[in-house]
Amino acid sequence: MADDAQQGQKRTPRWPFVVAALVVVGFIAVVLAIIFVPTSHVWTDDAYVTAHYTVVAPRVSGQVFSVDVDDNQPVHAGQVLATLDDRDYRTALASAQATLARDRAMALDAQAAVTRQPSLISEQQADAEQIEARLAFARQNARRYTNLAQSGAGTTQEHQQSDAEQRQLEADLAGARARITAAQDQLPILRAQHESALETIHLDEARVHQAELDLSYTKIRALIDGMVGEKSVQVGNYVSPGAALMALVPLNQIWIMANYRELALRHMQPGQHVRIHVDAYDVTLDGIVDSVPPGSGAAFEPIAPENATGNFTKIVQRLPVKIVLAPNQPLARLLRLGMSVETTVDTGLADVAAHQNTAPGTVTAK
Structure with a gap:
């Protein structure tokens, strides 16, 4: 009986262990390929919808007589937003x-x-x-x-x-x-x-x-077409010149700010096609790389980081790439400031390879 049990244990199949080992090896190979094998598509989820919005502020002081717009209301340039007591x-x-x-x-x-x-x-x-x-x-x-x-x-x-x-x-x-x-x-x-x-x-x-x-300044007018946001003014408030009353967001002039790791910019150039996935609506839009910034976000901070120290830890920097929306996309009107998106840039690696310098790790500026 003891011999039969030992023979049964010896005959236990080993294929599950082999499959598990292959899965682990395959996963490691995929991860290494993603990291080290060049690809023409560069992806990031650190991207947001943004725009140059206008802060509406009075040019003279006075008591607010009337507020003529509501939150999230579309307005046109020249439209009266609020009126001050003009006596x-x-x-x-x-x-x-x-x-x-x-x-x-x-x-x-x-x-x-x-x-x-x-x-x-x-x-x-x-x-x-x-x-x-x-x-x-x-x-x-x-x-x-x-x-x-x-x-x-x-x-x-x-x-x-x-x-x-x-x-x-x-x-x-x-x-x-x-x-x-x-x-x-x-x-x-x-x-x-x-x-x-x-x-x-x-x-x-x-x-x-x-x-x-x-x-004339007692009638506060919109300078641009846009949508009202962050409205804080109420009837009866006393306002001073420069005080923020509301914001006007030009929804027809929004773009995407995608923060890419510096290693991902090696083959990125203005004019390349971008796929933009909007998390809020689960839709995909087309975009175009507009420009690559002259420096990372840390480079423009008021207090720049000091790396000339004895203990230095290298941190991969991210640079905000400006991506504009392609024209003739009706769904683009759904975008709002601050929305999270995922962007995938088609760098066309085979097309830009001829423009790279022979020195390793360098990119020809365009």
């Missing part, structure tokens, strides 16, 4: 316009003074010429009465009156000439005042224009 800005505009009207009237007065001044100068010159004529006659009378007084034919009173009249006319002529000089000197001053009034008008016009702009 203060209307008052400021009216004040600026009143100041402009006053200064324009003052400028007209200054212009009239400049226009009138040459006439005043001419009038004063005419008065001076009239005085000169009278003075010439008075001097002749004075000489005549002096001669008569010396000959005894005239009276002393007449002689004194002629002398007094001559001196009076001489004084009047000096005054007239002084007024002419003052009027001539006043002309450039009046012109300068007119120029100053015109500059004041320009300043007032700029203030009116700024007041009009400030009033």
